[in-house]
Amino acid sequence: MDENWLPSLKTTTPQEGFELAVMLSRRGVKTTQPDTDVLKKLRPEYASSAESLISVSHVIAINFQTIAAANRYWENNNI
Numbered sequence: 001m002d003e004n005w006l007p008s009l010k011t012t013t014p015q016e017g018f019e020l021a022v023m024l025s026r027r028g029v030k031t032t033q034p035d036t037d038v039l040k041k042l043r044p045e046y047a048s049s050a051e052s053l054i055s056v057s058h059v060i061a062i063n064f065q066t067i068a069a070a071n072r073y074w075e076n077n078n079i
Contacts, residue, residue, distance in 0.1 A: 009066070009067050009071070010070070010071060011067060011071060017067045017071065020063075021060050021064035022060055025059045
C-alpha cells in the first residue's frame with residue numbers, strides 16, 4: 001500500500017468531505033480483509049442485508065464527522 005495515500009483530511013467542500021469519508025471506509029475494509037476473493041464472495045450476503053448497509057452508513061458517517069471536525073479545526077486555527 002502506498003505510504004502516503006492520505007496526505008490530508010482537508011477538503012474544500014462538504015461533498016469532497018463525504019467522498020473522502022467513503023474512501024476511508026472502503027480503505028478500512030480493504031485493510032481489514034485484503035483478500036479480494038473473500039470480499040467478492042461475501043458481497044452478496046452483506047449487499048442484501050439492511051442491517052449491514054445501515055452499519056456501513058454508520059461507519060461513513062463517523063468518518064465524515066471526523067473530517068468535518070478536522071476541517072473546522074484547521075479553519076478556526078488558520079492552519
